Amino acid sequence: MFPEIGHFALILALVVSLCQGSASLYGAAKQNKDLITLSRPLAHTQSLFVLIAFACLVYSFVSDDFSVLYVASNSQLALPLLFKVSAVWGAHEGSLLLWVLILSTWTTLVCLFSKNLPDIFSSRVIGVLGFLNFGFILFTLFTSNPFERIFPSPLDGNDLNPLLQDIGLAIHPPILYVGYVGFAVAYAFAISAMLSEKLDKNWAKWTRPWTTAAWLFLTIGIALGSWWAYYELGWGGWWFWDPVENASFMPWLIGTALIHSLAVTEKRGVFISWTLLLSVSAFSLSLLGTFLVRSGILISVHAFATDPERGLFILIFLISVIGGALLLYAKKASDLDKKVGFGALSRETFLLLNNVLLVIATILILLGTLAPLVLEVFNMGKISIGAPWFEIAMLVPMIPLLILVTMGMHSLWIKDSSFNLYKKLRSPLGIATLVGIVIPTFYYGRSGLLLLIGSTISIWIIISSLLSLRSSWKNNQGRFHINRSVAGMSIAHLGLGVFVFGVTIVSSFGVETDRGFSLGDQISVAGYEYKLNSIESIKGPNYEAIEADISVFDGSELISHLRPQKRTYLVQKSPMTEAAILAKWNKDLFVALGDSLGNDSWSIRIQYKPMVRWIWLGCLIMALGGLIAISDKRYRR
Amino acid sequence: MKKHYLPILFFLAIMPIFFIGMDRDKSVLPSPLIGEKIPQFSLPSLINSELQIDSSELLNNTFLFNVWATWCVGCLEEHDFLMKLSESNEIPIVGLNWRDNHNDALAWLRDYGNPYTIIAEDVSGRVAIDWGVYGAPESFLVNSNGIIIHKHLGPLDDDIWERDFSRAIINDAN
Amino acid sequence: MKPRQQRMLAVGLSLSGLIIAAILTFKAFEENMMFFITITDVVENNKAPIDREFRVGGLVVSDSITRETGSLTMSFILTDNRNQLTVNYTGVLPDLFREGQGVVAIGKLNQNVFIADTILAKHDENYMPPEVIDSLKDHVAETKEGY
Numbered sequence: 001m002f003p004e005i006g007h008f009a010l011i012l013a014l015v016v017s018l019c020q021g022s023a024s025l026y027g028a029a030k031q032n033k034d035l036i037t038l039s040r041p042l043a044h045t046q047s048l049f050v051l052i053a054f055a056c057l058v059y060s061f062v063s064d065d066f067s068v069l070y071v072a073s074n075s076q077l078a079l080p081l082l083f084k085v086s087a088v089w090g091a092h093e094g095s096l097l098l099w100v101l102i103l104s105t106w107t108t109l110v111c112l113f114s115k116n117l118p119d120i121f122s123s124r125v126i127g128v129l130g131f132l133n134f135g136f137i138l139f140t141l142f143t144s145n146p147f148e149r150i151f152p153s154p155l156d157g158n159d160l161n162p163l164l165q166d167i168g169l170a171i172h173p174p175i176l177y178v179g180y181v182g183f184a185v186a187y188a189f190a191i192s193a194m195l196s197e198k199l200d201k202n203w204a205k206w207t208r209p210w211t212t213a214a215w216l217f218l219t220i221g222i223a224l225g226s227w228w229a230y231y232e233l234g235w236g237g238w239w240f241w242d243p244v245e246n247a248s249f250m251p252w253l254i255g256t257a258l259i260h261s262l263a264v265t266e267k268r269g270v271f272i273s274w275t276l277l278l279s280v281s282a283f284s285l286s287l288l289g290t291f292l293v294r295s296g297i298l299i300s301v302h303a304f305a306t307d308p309e310r311g312l313f314i315l316i317f318l319i320s321v322i323g324g325a326l327l328l329y330a331k332k333a334s335d336l337d338k339k340v341g342f343g344a345l346s347r348e349t350f351l352l353l354n355n356v357l358l359v360i361a362t363i364l365i366l367l368g369t370l371a372p373l374v375l376e377v378f379n380m381g382k383i384s385i386g387a388p389w390f391e392i393a394m395l396v397p398m399i400p401l402l403i404l405v406t407m408g409m410h411s412l413w414i415k416d417s418s419f420n421l422y423k424k425l426r427s428p429l430g431i432a433t434l435v436g437i438v439i440p441t442f443y444y445g446r447s448g449l450l451l452l453i454g455s456t457i458s459i460w461i462i463i464s465s466l467l468s469l470r471s472s473w474k475n476n477q478g479r480f481h482i483n484r485s486v487a488g489m490s491i492a493h494l495g496l497g498v499f500v501f502g503v504t505i506v507s508s509f510g511v512e513t514d515r516g517f518s519l520g521d522q523i524s525v526a527g528y529e530y531k532l533n534s535i536e537s538i539k540g541p542n543y544e545a546i547e548a549d550i551s552v553f554d555g556s557e558l559i560s561h562l563r564p565q566k567r568t569y570l571v572q573k574s575p576m577t578e579a580a581i582l583a584k585w586n587k588d589l590f591v592a593l594g595d596s597l598g599n600d601s602w603s604i605r606i607q608y609k610p611m612v613r614w615i616w617l618g619c620l621i622m623a624l625g626g627l628i629a630i631s632d633k634r635y636r637r
Numbered sequence: 638m639k640k641h642y643l644p645i646l647f648f649l650a651i652m653p654i655f656f657i658g659m660d661r662d663k664s665v666l667p668s669p670l671i672g673e674k675i676p677q678f679s680l681p682s683l684i685n686s687e688l689q690i691d692s693s694e695l696l697n698n699t700f701l702f703n704v705w706a707t708w709c710v711g712c713l714e715e716h717d718f719l720m721k722l723s724e725s726n727e728i729p730i731v732g733l734n735w736r737d738n739h740n741d742a743l744a745w746l747r748d749y750g751n752p753y754t755i756i757a758e759d760v761s762g763r764v765a766i767d768w769g770v771y772g773a774p775e776s777f778l779v780n781s782n783g784i785i786i787h788k789h790l791g792p793l794d795d796d797i798w799e800r801d802f803s804r805a806i807i808n809d810a811n
Numbered sequence: 812m813k814p815r816q817q818r819m820l821a822v823g824l825s826l827s828g829l830i831i832a833a834i835l836t837f838k839a840f841e842e843n844m845m846f847f848i849t850i851t852d853v854v855e856n857n858k859a860p861i862d863r864e865f866r867v868g869g870l871v872v873s874d875s876i877t878r879e880t881g882s883l884t885m886s887f888i889l890t891d892n893r894n895q896l897t898v899n900y901t902g903v904l905p906d907l908f909r910e911g912q913g914v915v916a917i918g919k920l921n922q923n924v925f926i927a928d929t930i931l932a933k934h935d936e937n938y939m940p941p942e943v944i945d946s947l948k949d950h951v952a953e954t955k956e957g958y
Contacts, residue, residue: 072710150714152749158710277644284648291655315655326645333641344821364836370654371840377657382847384866389843396832514902516883571708575906594903598880605903766873766911 003068006056007147010097013049013104014141017134020046024127028120028195036123040111043126046133047104054088054101057146061088067153070094070146076157076571078542079165086170087160092294092310093146095173099290100136102174102181107133110185110210117206124192125185132184135317143310159542159571168228176221176248180290182214183251183283186258190279191325194332204265204275209635211262211279215255216626222248223619231579236512236590236607238615241390246369247289250362254282257358260351267413268348273333274355280329284322285362291318292369343415350408357397357404364393395450402457402500405493406464428467432460444509444610454504461497465490488629492622499618505611514594518601526608528589529553535602543567545578548593548602552582564593564604579605588612675702675783676767680757683734683742690757695779699806700729702777703753703793704765706737707745709773715792716749722798723752728806732756735765735773778802780809845917854894859920867896867925868915876910889916889925900927907932 020042027035057070061084066072074087074094089095107129114122140146163169189207193199225248230238239245258278265275291314342348368385375383410424436456441447472486515523517532524530533549545567552560562580569576579592587610594603675692682688703719705712723730732753734742739758746756759765768777778787787805789797847866852858859865869889878885884901898916908914908930918927 069710069714072713150710152713152716154710154713155748156708158708273641281644315652319652322648323645326648330642330645344817368840370651371844373658374654377654384845384847385840386843386845389839392839392843393836396836514883516881518881577906592903597878597882601881603883603903762911763873769870769911 002056002059002063003065003147003149006053006060007145009049009052009056010137010141010147013046013053013100014134014137016042016046016049017130017137019130021127021130021134024123024130028123028127031120033119036119039123039126039130043107043111043130046130047108050101050104050133050137054097057094057097058085058088060147061085064157066155066157067149067151068146069148069150072150072154072157074157074160076159076542078570079157079160080541082167082170083160083165086164089173090160090164093140093144095177096136096140096144097146098174099177099181100133100140102177103129103133103136103184106178106181106185110188114206121192121196121203121206124195125188128188128191129184132188132321135321139310139313139317143313156571159569162543162567162569162574162576163232165569166228166232168224168232172221172224172228175217175224179214179216179218179221180248180251180286182210182217183255183279183286185210186214186279187283187325190276191328194276194328199272199332201265201269201272204262204272205635207279208259208262208266209630211255211258211282212626212630214282215252215259216623216630218248218252218255219619219623219626222252223616223623227616230612231581231590236592236605236609238506238612241368241385241387243369244289244293246365246390247285247292250365250369251282251285251289253358253362253365254278254285257355257362258282260354260358264348264351268342270342270348271352271355273329276333277329278355280322280325284318284325287314287318287321291315342413345411345418345421346415347408347411347413350404350411353404354401354408357401361394361397361401364397365390368393399453399457402461402496405461405496409464409468409490409493425464428463429460432456432463435459440505440508444505446508448508451504451508454500454508458497458499458501458504461500462494465494465497469494484628484632485634488625488627488632490625491628492625495618495621495623495625497618498614498621502611502614502618506609506615509608509610510612511608512605513607514603514605516597516601517604518599521601523606525606527554528559528608529555530591530604530606532602532604535600538565540567542571543569543576546593548591548604550580550591550604552589560589562589562591564591566593583613585613586611671785671788673785675777675779675785676764678757678759678764678767680733680759680764683732683739683756683758686758690755692783695731696783697781698729699778699780699809700731700754701802702731702733702768702779704733704735704768704770704773704775706735706773707741708737711792712774713749715774715794716752718792718794718798719752720750723754729754733764733768734758735770736760736762778805780806847915850889850891850896851894853896853920853925854923862919864917864919864928866915866917867898868913869896870913871908871910873910886924889914896925897923898925898927900930902928905930905932 020039023035023042024039026032027039059065060068060071061075062081064071064075064077064084066075070091070093074090075084079087087094089098107126110122110125110129114125186207189203189210193203193207196203222245225245226238229240229245230236258275261271261275261278264271291311294310294314368390371385372383375381406425406428407421411421433456436459437447437452440451440455469487469490472483472490474481474483511526513525515525517523517530519532519534522529522531529552531551531553533551535546535548538545538547545565547563547565550562550564551558552562560582562582564580565578567576567578568574577592577594579590581591582589587608590605590607590609592605594605596602675695677692679689679691682690701722719730722728730753732755734756736759739760742756742758757764774792776789776793777785780786786809787801789801793802845864845866846860847868848858848860850867850869853867867889869891872888872890872895875888876885877887883903884899885904886897886899889896889898898918900916900918905914912932915931916925916927917929917931918925920926
C-alpha cells in the first residue's frame with residue numbers, strides 16, 4: 001500500500017513541478033500577477049508530495065517491507081534501526097530520491113525567505129528550481145524507481161552493503177547532497193538575474209547567504225567523507241584523489257571562489273559577469289560529479305552500480321542545464337561589466353587573484369580526472385593519474401593562494417599602500433616564521449623546505465585570522481557590536497590555517513606500516529610499543545568477527561587497549577575491516593587487523609598520524625565561519 | 638565581446654568525450670568461457686545429499702545452468718520466469734545452489750516451488766569460481782556437446798529469454 | 812617607474828611564473844601517468860615499461876595463493892584467461908581479495924614476476940574493476956576472431 005502511495009505522490013510531484021516551472025517562468029516573462037502568485041503555492045505542493053514519497057520509502061524500510069525490490073536489495077530484518085533508515089539512501093534509487101527531497105526543501109526555503117525580493121525575480125528563481133526538480137523526478141521515475149515491487153517477495157532482504165553500515169556514511173550523503181544541491185539555488189538566482197532587464201549588484205546580496213549555506217554544507221560533507229574513508233576503508237589516508245572525491249572537491253573550489261567574488265560584486269559592483277559564470281559553474285560541476293559517479297564512466301572505488309541508460313539521461317539533462325545557462329550567459333554577459341577602478345594593491349586585487357588561483361586548481365583537477373577518459377576515447381592506452389601528481393599539481397596554485405590569504409584579509413578596499421599592509425602583517429609573519437620553524441624542527445625533530453613553508457604559512461594564517469577576528473568586535477559606547485560578516489570570514493580563514501597545519505604535519509611525520517605479529521609479540525612503531533595479547537571470535541547483530549586485543553605502550557606506560565576487528569557480514573558474506581583508533585587532539589594511533597599468516601600470527605597495519613584531527617577540525621571551523629557570516633543582519637532585511 | 642562565448646565553447650568541446658565514453662558499455666560481461674567446454678565438477682545434490690552430481694552426466698542435452706542462492710534478491714525476481722520455463726518443458730534447468738545454507742535452500746524451494754531438474758550444492762563456492770561466476774543470479778546456456786553458448790548476468794525474464802537465449806539455441810542448431 | 816611600466820613588469824613576472832608552473836605541472840603529469848597493461852601484453856609482447864610502475868588486472872587463479880607461515884610476503888597468480896602472471900606482494904590485503912575475484916595490482920615487473928606495492932579490490936561482491944573486464948573482453952574478442 002505505502003509504496004504505491006509513494007509512487008503516486010512522486011508522479012504528482014512531477015506534474016506539479018512542471019506546473020511550478022512553467023507558471024513561474026511564463027508569469028515572470030509576461031508580468032502576469034496571477035501566475036506569479038501561483039508560484040509559491042505550487043512549489044509548496046510539489047515539496048509536500050516529494051516529502052510524502054520519501055516518507056513512504058522510509059516507512060517501507062522501517063517496516064521491513066521486502067516486497068519492495070529496493071528494500072529487499074538493501075536491508076534485512078537484523079539490520080539496526082538507524083541503518084534501516086540510512087539504507088534509504090544506501091544505493092542509487094533512494095539516494096536520487098533523497099536528492100529530489102533536498103532540492104524541494106531548498107525550494108521551500110527560498111519561497112519562505114525571498115518575500116522581500118521583487119516578485120518577478122523570485123518567481124523566476126522558483127521557476128528554474130521547479131524545472132530542475134522536474135528533471136530529477138523524471139529521472140527517478142523512469143530509470144530508477146525505488147518503489148518497484150517484487151513478487152513473490154523474499155522473507156528476508158539482502159542486507160545493506162556492510163561498508164555503509166557506519167554512522168559516518170549514514171550522515172555523509174545527506175549533508176554532501178545539501179551542499180551539492182544548494183548550488184542549484186545560486187544557479188537559479190544567476191539565471192533569474194540574467195533574465196532580468198536590468199542587472200545590478202542587488203542580486204549578489206540576495207544570493208550570498210544561499211551560496212554560503214550551500215558551501216558550508218559541502219565543506220562538512222566532504223570532511224565527513226574524508227573522515228569516513230580514513231577509518232573505514234582502512235587505507236590510512238584522508239584523501240585519495242579518487243575521481244569521486246575530485247567530483248566533490250571541484251564544486252567546492254568553485255563555490256569558494258564564488259563566495260569571494262560575490263563579496264566584491266556586492267561591495268563594489270565589479271566582476272558581475274564573472275560572478276554569474278561562477279554561479280553557473282558551481283552547480284554545473286555538482287551535476288558533472290553526479291554524472292561521473294552514476295554513469296560508470298570513470299573508474300572509482302566509490303562508484304555506484306552503473307547503468308548506461310541512466311548515464312545517457314544525466315548527460316542530456318547536463319547538456320540542457322549547463323549548455324542553456326552558458327548560452328544565456330554568452331548572450332547577456334557582454335554588456336554587464338562596468339568600468340569601476342581599483343588600485344593594483346587593494347582587496348579587489350587579492351580577491352581577483354584568489355579567484356584566478358582557485359579556478360586554476362579546479363582546472364588542474366578536472367584535467368587529472370578526465371585525462372584517463374580522454375586518452376581511452378582516443379585509443380591512446382589506459383592510464384590512471386596517481387595521487388602524487390595531484391599532490392604536486394595542487395602546490396602550484398595553493399602555495400601562492402595561502403600566502404595571499406592574510407594579505408587579502410588585512411588590505412583595504414579600492415586602494416591600499418604597501419607600507420600600511422607591511423606594518424599590519426610583519427609581526428604575525430615574524431612570530432609565524434619563528435613558531436613554524438621551531439615546532440617541526442624541535443618538537444618533531446625534522447625540517448624540510450615544504451614542511452617549513454607549510455607550517456609557517458598556516459601559523460601566519462591562524463594569527464592574522466585571530467587579529468582580524470579581534471577587529472570585528474567594536475565596543476561602541478559600552479555596547480558590544482560584532483560585525484558578523486568580518487567575524488565569519490576570519491573564523492573561516494582560521495579554519496583554513498588549522499587545516500593546512502594538520503595537513504603539513506601529518507604528511508611529513510605520519511607513519512604507516514604493515515607488520516606480522518605472533519601472539520605475544522611486541523613491536524615498536526614511531527615511538528609507541530604495540531603488543532598483540534589475544535585474538536578471539538565475537539558475534540554482532542548481523543555479523544561475526546575476529547577481534548584482536550592489542551596493548552599500546554608509551555615507553556613503559558600502558559596507554560590503551562585497541563581492539564581492531566575483521567568482520568564477516570552474514571548475509572552478503574563479505575569481510576570488512578574495522579580499524580581501532582586511539583584518537584587524541586594531537587595524534588591518532590591506528591591499528592587494523594589483516595589476514596591470518598598461519599601459526600597464530602597475523603598481519604596488522606599500524607599507523608601513527610600526528611595532528612590528523614586538525615584536518616577535519618579545520619573544515620568544521622571553516623563551516624562555522626560560514627554559519628556566522630550567514631547570520632549577518634543585513635541579509636535579513 | 639566574443640570572450641563570453643568561451644565557456645560554452647569549452648563545454649561543447651568536452652561533451653563529445655562523455656558521449657563516446659558512455660559507449661563503452663560495461664553491463665555486458667562476456668564470459669571467457671563462451672565457446673568453451675563447461676568446467677568439470679562433482680557435487681552433492683541439494684535434495685538428496687547422498688547423490689553425487691557429476692558434470693559429465695549432464696552432457697548430451699542442451700540445458701540451462703542457473704546459479705542461485707536464497708540470500709539473493711534477484712534470484713527471487715527471476716523465479717517466476719524459471720517456474721514458467723520449467724512447466725513449458727522447453728529445456729532442463731540445472732541449478733547451482735551457491736554459498737548457501739542447506740536448510741534455507743530447501744525451505745525456499747518448498748515455499749516458492751522448484752523449477753530445477755537437478756540442483757548441485759556448492760557450499761564452498763569453488764565450482765562457481767571455476768565457472769567464472771560474478772554474482773547471483775547468473776545463467777549459462779550449455780549445448781548438447783557441453784559447450785557454453787551464452788551467458789547472462791542478473792535476473793532472467795521473457796524478453797531476455799526470447800531475445801538472447803532462444804536465438805542462441807537456434808543459431809547453435811544451425 | 813611609470814604605472815604603465817609597473818603593469819608591464821607585473822604582467823611579465825606573473826606570466827613567466829605561470830609558464831614555469833605549467834611546465835613543471837606537465838612534467839609531473841608525464842612522470843605520474845600510470846599505464847594499465849594487460850597480462851597478455853606483459854607476458855607475450857614485452858610491453859611492460861622498465862623501471863616504472865604500471866597497473867595490471869585480472870582474476871586471481873584458484874589455489875594459487877601461497878605464503879610462508881608468519882611472513883607478510885605472499886604470492887599469487889593473476890590471469891586474463893590467456894596468460895598468467897605471478898604477483899608478489901608484501902602487506903595487508905584488501906578485504907575482498909580472494910580466489911576468483913578480479914583485482915588490480917600496481918607495481919613493477921622484475922624478471923617476469925610482478926612486484927606489487929598496492930592491490931586494489933573493490934568493496935562490492937558483484938563488482939569487477941572495469942579495467943579487468945576490458946582485458947577479459949579483449950581476450951574474448953581475439954578468440955572469436957580466431958574461429
